[in-house]
Amino acid sequence: MTSVLNRLQLLSGNNFLGALVLTATITVSSCSKKAVPPPVSSSKPVENTVKEDVAKSAKEPAVFSRNSNKIPVISLVLPFNVDQVDLSTASTKKDIEPSAVALDFYQGFRLGLDSATQSGNKIKLQVFDSKDDSVEARNIARKQAIINSNLVIGPLYPAEIRSVNPISVENQQYFVSPLSPRVVVKGNPFFIVPVCPLEIHARKAAEFIIKKFETNRVMILKGSDSDEDNFVKPFKVAFEEQSIGTAINEYRTTTNLFDPMVAKLVKGQNNILLVSSANKAFWQSLLKFLDKNAKDYNFTIFAYPGSEKLTNSLGLKNLEKYNVYFTSSYHIEKNDPGTAAFFTKYKQVYATDPNEYAIKGFDIGYFFAKLLSSHITDYDKYINKFYNGIHNNFQFVKTENGFLNESLKVLKVENSKFVEQK
Known part of the structure; x- marks a missing residue:
């Protein structure tokens, strides 16, 4: 099945954005047999809609209404920012820049849904414009269409994730944070994070160093932007739990000067350095020091x-x-044949x-469409099934902060290309 945006160029998403100008939501049905363009309906004022939603919720518990859905309903809440785009003149990437991330993710997501429903399964997709605004996101989260x-x-x-978090808990509503590598909210069992959080990266690095290298010392390099907590x-913590007798030293620089670090290095040993900064100037200075x-x-x-x-730099x-x-x-x-086909x-x-x-967007759309097509009311029991994707692998683990993806790869450059290390 071809997408709703059938053969539209990435930079000419004006038709889709135009529909969003008229209404904050569109509803489409995804199946393998034919493309269904998004119908446009008029929307009510937010204030009235919220009041009606609250009244309906009081009459019918959201979880019961949700479980009566005949086909899975997925709601996509993205910052299309249609109020910031002049559709009458937009013709370049810069013109639709406020909507670019949302459009890119949406297009991949739709293709993922289409691929997952080729066997005839159906998914009802609802699309909302959060306008990159926490108040708007919170109002959307209260809509009955979202709750159901x-x-x-x-x-x-x-900011938007935090604003919808208490509503998610109240309505037992699973929601996915599709791009953030941070556990933005704590203690919400309905929070799903596909991008591995930084804490899991840290643990993976510690485990790999211990397993791969025989060393009794590791040095952590810190810059002004280093993420201490995450x-x-x-x-x-991970290193000290799994390695006995290994010293962890630290070297901090706010001026990207590394010469004083020589005093902490050891000749004849493998000096393992953990870099806690992604700043380009920091890395460039470090490479000069290594040279x-x-x-x-x-x-x-x-x-x-x-x-x-930063590879190109x-x-x-x-x-x-x-x-x-x-x-x-x-x-x-x-x-990979599957990747090439995509x-x-x-x-x-x-x-x-x-x-x-x-x-x-494709990986998230495909994974969750497949999951909900098979387990519409209890997919949380099967979400831990491993998924080998185009961009991401998913291995969700249930934690006190929801479901976190713990599938990580370790990469190293070999023969001028990134190669996965086992």
């Missing part, structure tokens, strides 16, 4: 999550030369290559 959904995808950003502390001292010292580097995005040769390892929740293997299909439909947000 089997699953909510979004919102994207921390990365450094979890690494220390300067490579003849006298051996180094192995573990990078802060997301640092692989730092150079693959440098990353390979100094044994830089990356913990990553995603790695695209373009030679890239081909996406370009056929949207006349452009998918970016990171579109690929994330």
